[in-house]
Amino acid sequence: MDAAAAMIPEEVEAELALLRRRLARSEAARAEAEALLEVKSRVLAQANEQLKANREHLRIELGQRTRQLLEAQRVAGFGTMIWDAEAFKGEMSPHCQALLGLHGLAAIDGVMSVDGSHPMLDRVVPEERRKVFEFSKRLTIRALELKRSGVAGHKDTSHQVCTTEDCQTCAHMADCDRMLEFRIIGLSDGEPNRMIRALAETSFDEDLGRALVFITVQDITREIEAANEADALRQRDQRRMRELEQLAVELRAAREVAERANAAKTRFLAMMSHDIRTPMNGVIGMLELFDDAGLSESQHEMLQLMRSSGDQLRMLLDDIIDLEQAESGKLTLAAFPLEVGTFLGTSIGFWARAARNKGLTLQLERAAFGYDRPLVEWIVADRYRLRQIIDNLVSNAVKYTKRGGIVVRVGPVAENRFRFEVIDTGIGIPPERRAEIFVDFGQLHTVDVQAGGSGLGLAICRRIVDLMGGTIGVEAGPGGIGSCFWVELPFVEVDGPTAAKQKEEKRLRRFDGGRLRVLVAEDVETNRIVARGMLGKLGCDVDLVTNGEEAVEAVRNGQFDVVLMDMSMPVLDGPEATRRIKAIPGAVSRTPIIALTAYSGRAELAPMMTAGAIGVVKKPIVLEELYRAIRSVCH
Amino acid sequence: MKGVIFSELIRWVEESYSPSVADQMIRQAQLPGNGSYTSVGTYPHVQALAMIGQLVEITGEPVNALAEAYGYWLSARFAELYPQFFVGFDDAITFLKAIDGIHQKEVTKLYPDALTPSVIAEVDGQDLLVSYASHRPFAEVAHGLIRGYIGHFGDDLVILRDETTPGPHAARFILQRK
Numbered sequence: 144m145d146a147a148a149a150m151i152p153e154e155v156e157a158e159l160a161l162l163r164r165r166l167a168r169s170e171a172a173r174a175e176a177e178a179l180l181e182v183k184s185r186v187l188a189q190a191n192e193q194l195k196a197n198r199e200h201l202r203i204e205l206g207q208r209t210r211q212l213l214e215a216q217r218v219a220g221f222g223t224m225i226w227d228a229e230a231f232k233g234e235m236s237p238h239c240q241a242l243l244g245l246h247g248l249a250a251i252d253g254v255m256s257v258d259g260s261h262p263m264l265d266r267v268v269p270e271e272r273r274k275v276f277e278f279s280k281r282l283t284i285r286a287l288e289l290k291r292s293g294v295a296g297h298k299d300t301s302h303q304v305c306t307t308e309d310c311q312t313c314a315h316m317a318d319c320d321r322m323l324e325f326r327i328i329g330l331s332d333g334e335p336n337r338m339i340r341a342l343a344e345t346s347f348d349e350d351l352g353r354a355l356v357f358i359t360v361q362d363i364t365r366e367i368e369a370a371n372e373a374d375a376l377r378q379r380d381q382r383r384m385r386e387l388e389q390l391a392v393e394l395r396a397a398r399e400v401a402e403r404a405n406a407a408k409t410r411f412l413a414m415m416s417h418d419i420r421t422p423m424n425g426v427i428g429m430l431e432l433f434d435d436a437g438l439s440e441s442q443h444e445m446l447q448l449m450r451s452s453g454d455q456l457r458m459l460l461d462d463i464i465d466l467e468q469a470e471s472g473k474l475t476l477a478a479f480p481l482e483v484g485t486f487l488g489t490s491i492g493f494w495a496r497a498a499r500n501k502g503l504t505l506q507l508e509r510a511a512f513g514y515d516r517p518l519v520e521w522i523v524a525d526r527y528r529l530r531q532i533i534d535n536l537v538s539n540a541v542k543y544t545k546r547g548g549i550v551v552r553v554g555p556v557a558e559n560r561f562r563f564e565v566i567d568t569g570i571g572i573p574p575e576r577r578a579e580i581f582v583d584f585g586q587l588h589t590v591d592v593q594a595g596g597s598g599l600g601l602a603i604c605r606r607i608v609d610l611m612g613g614t615i616g617v618e619a620g621p622g623g624i625g626s627c628f629w630v631e632l633p634f635v636e637v638d639g640p641t642a643a644k645q646k647e648e649k650r651l652r653r654f655d656g657g658r659l660r661v662l663v664a665e666d667v668e669t670n671r672i673v674a675r676g677m678l679g680k681l682g683c684d685v686d687l688v689t690n691g692e693e694a695v696e697a698v699r700n701g702q703f704d705v706v707l708m709d710m711s712m713p714v715l716d717g718p719e720a721t722r723r724i725k726a727i728p729g730a731v732s733r734t735p736i737i738a739l740t741a742y743s744g745r746a747e748l749a750p751m752m753t754a755g756a757i758g759v760v761k762k763p764i765v766l767e768e769l770y771r772a773i774r775s776v777c778h
Numbered sequence: 779m780k781g782v783i784f785s786e787l788i789r790w791v792e793e794s795y796s797p798s799v800a801d802q803m804i805r806q807a808q809l810p811g812n813g814s815y816t817s818v819g820t821y822p823h824v825q826a827l828a829m830i831g832q833l834v835e836i837t838g839e840p841v842n843a844l845a846e847a848y849g850y851w852l853s854a855r856f857a858e859l860y861p862q863f864f865v866g867f868d869d870a871i872t873f874l875k876a877i878d879g880i881h882q883k884e885v886t887k888l889y890p891d892a893l894t895p896s897v898i899a900e901v902d903g904q905d906l907l908v909s910y911a912s913h914r915p916f917a918e919v920a921h922g923l924i925r926g927y928i929g930h931f932g933d934d935l936v937i938l939r940d941e942t943t944p945g946p947h948a949a950r951f952i953l954q955r956k
């Protein structure tokens with residue numbers, strides 16, 4: 144018993160010791176575990192704190208970022224919407240809500256249907272709801288397809304190319320239209336509809352495992368309005384442009400018509416004038432020949448009136464023909480040596496009597512015009528045309544001046560340019576009319592018939608001066624009284640003949656003292672009678688023939704000092720007769736021949752001049768001109 | 779090495795032999811903490827080697843056989859202790875292919891200071907090659923664990939040892955269908 148009892152405690156003792164050691168190990172392990180746990184808990188608590196702090200930080204950060212993003216959306220004027228294609232749930236940014244007029248509707252859900260009511264579709268104008276519905280349906284399907292095919296990373300972007308390399312999906316995407324513009328009902332009552340542009344991007348977000356449609360929304364109403372306005376403006380401008388072009392075409396056409404009509408009118412006038420010349424010739428010629436002797440005073444006055452009327456009529460005809468020639472470019476210039484001083488003296492002297500009759504003075508003065516060398520003596524000029532200018536200016540001055548007088552000043556302005564001025568003390572010309580008085584009747588409204596001229600004189604003067612390469616103008620006279628008409632012309636100096644200045648003499652004599660013998664070849668009887676009368680007055684012996692053939696015979700057989708040869712005659716005309724006379728052997732071939740012509744243009748004269756004529760007398764014949772022509776060829 | 783490997787070792791000896799063999803093994807190994815281990819603690823792995831060494835003394839069985847037996851027994855314990863790691867696995871091959879990931883991700887989540895071995899499983903034709911490598915000499919434990927999981931999932935597989943791989947620090951196991 145004892146042994147057993149003693150034995151049992153011994154085994155039990157061992158067992159107990161074992162258990163005690165196991166217990167000790169367990170307790171030690173537990174203590175260690177608890178200590179470890181406490182450390183872990185502290186670490187965990189700290190980590191938790193840290194985590195909370197981090198989360199708070201992130202929350203603030205996220206809030207800020209979100210606010211910034213939304214602010215950016217507001218400033219940029221677009222809103223965003225994210226649509227979960229599977230959940231049929233969408234989120235709208237505040238600005239998106241504002242743009243669409245869906246305030247307070249951050250989340251939208253529910254399946255869209257065209258017929259049923261949907262908050263977003265309800266905002267769209269009814270006729271475009273289907274379009275918007277189809278658009279969102281297409282995008283939803285697209286996003287789901289992306290998820291099913293597991294193409295992560297791919298983005299169907301509406302405004303940029305997908306950047307995923309070798310993207311399998313892009314190949315199939317071209318047909319998917321990802322932009323839509325649609326109208327929504329005005330935001331407030333009475334406001335017009337607004338235009339919205341939506342740009343969509345479908346994607347499969349691998350991390351979230353969601354098929355998403357990301358949409359940006361923009362109000363483009365003003366953009367469209369601006370574009371429309373610009374379009375309207377452009378169209379209006381184009382329309383105006385077309386109208387202007389049309390107007391220009393019409394104006395051009397009208398001007399052409401007017402120009403043609405004007406040319407035709409001038410031509411017609413010239414033809415008329417030409418036809419009137421021949422009978423005029425007779426009338427004027429006869430008046431010149433009419434002997435004043437034995438007439439009563441009133442008869443004498445009547446005769447004077449008839450003569451001056453005839454003169455005016457002749458000048459008018461000349462002017463019309465000259466103008467027609469100028470307009471049609473037929474006006475050409477002759478070039479003959481001319482002694483300036485004498486020429487001006489004679490030209491102006493011609494008007495001395497008219498001036499005296501009106502109680503006006505008429506003086507010729509030399510002037511320097513800022514160039515101190517004296518004017519040369521001999522120049523080359525078209526005597527007839529130069530005379531025409533001077534006659535026009537001086538006659539006008541006499542005509543329009545009631546009191547005072549006329550001064551003609553002449554002098555050089557440069558080495559080869561001279562100027563002459565015709566200064567009167569008349570009523571003057573207001574500045575605004577100064578340009579128009581040089582314009583011919585093609586453009587002028589009224590013709591100054593009252594003053595007795597054709598009103599074309601200055602226009603012709605301007606044409607001639609233009610042709611001569613000079614300038615003509617008018618300004619107020621000295622001290623603002625009257626007018627100063629001035630002309631500046633280029634000139635070419637020549638050596639003059641040394642012959643002494645011939646004394647003015649109306650009686651033409653040969654150097655040997657006898658009377659000059661003149662042959663007149665003229666087919667029109669009136670002209671023959673006028674010519675004979677005038678030559679008689681000049682103290683010449685006259686023979687008359689009626690055609691060129693008779694003229695050639697007469698020259699061959701007789702001793703003539705000069706021949707007056709009409710240009711157009713039957714049987715043999717002037718040029719041909721002239722040629723034949725020049726072909727006669729012996730001294731008679733040198734008989735000077737003066738052309739008689741109703742034309743004054745060089746072109747018409749050319750055949751006579753080339754045939755050998757050396758002078759011209761215009762019809763109707765004026766005594767003074769006839770005298771000068773004969774004198775210049777015979778002396 | 780994590781305390782769970784030590785505490786389970788003692789438990790295995792207590793269950794497979796007797797509490798007094800375990801007590802003797804612990805006392806003879808002259809361990810610094812007198813054999814008190816908590817699974818969350820971390821201890822030098824040489825203590826495990828010391829204990830197995832004493833178990834060889836006491837039982838007279840070869841060390842490799844003991845280590846392999848421990849691994850085999852441990853596989854079942856892991857299934858009891860960490861059932862969450864076995865969710866979704868129906869066969870040993872799939873499980874072994876995932877074990878490296880489990881060691882590195884899941885085990886270190888539980889025990890942040892664990893230094894698990896490299897256990898790589900790769901398919902080679904009909905076979906599965908499982909390569910073990912560690913700075914610790916537990917190739918036999920690995921063998922036991924593999925055998926354990928083949929049994930656990932009920933796969934018809936035999937384990938061949940690639941004898942060319944040297945020593946307890948590294949080993950290659952070839953798993954073939956029977």
Ligand code: HEM
Nearest residue numbers: 779780856863892893894895897912914916919920923924
């Ligand atoms: C769910 C199953 C498993 C769990 C939970 C698990 C867990 C662990 C843990 C906690 C350690 C200690 C590591 C340390 O403290 O450094 C460990 C080590 C170890 N595990 Fe696993 N393990 C599992 C499966 C396996 C399998 C299938 C093998 C077979 C190859 C294996 C082989 C080893 C070995 C050999 C060690 C010892 C340490 C070393 O060799 O470095 N384990 N295991």
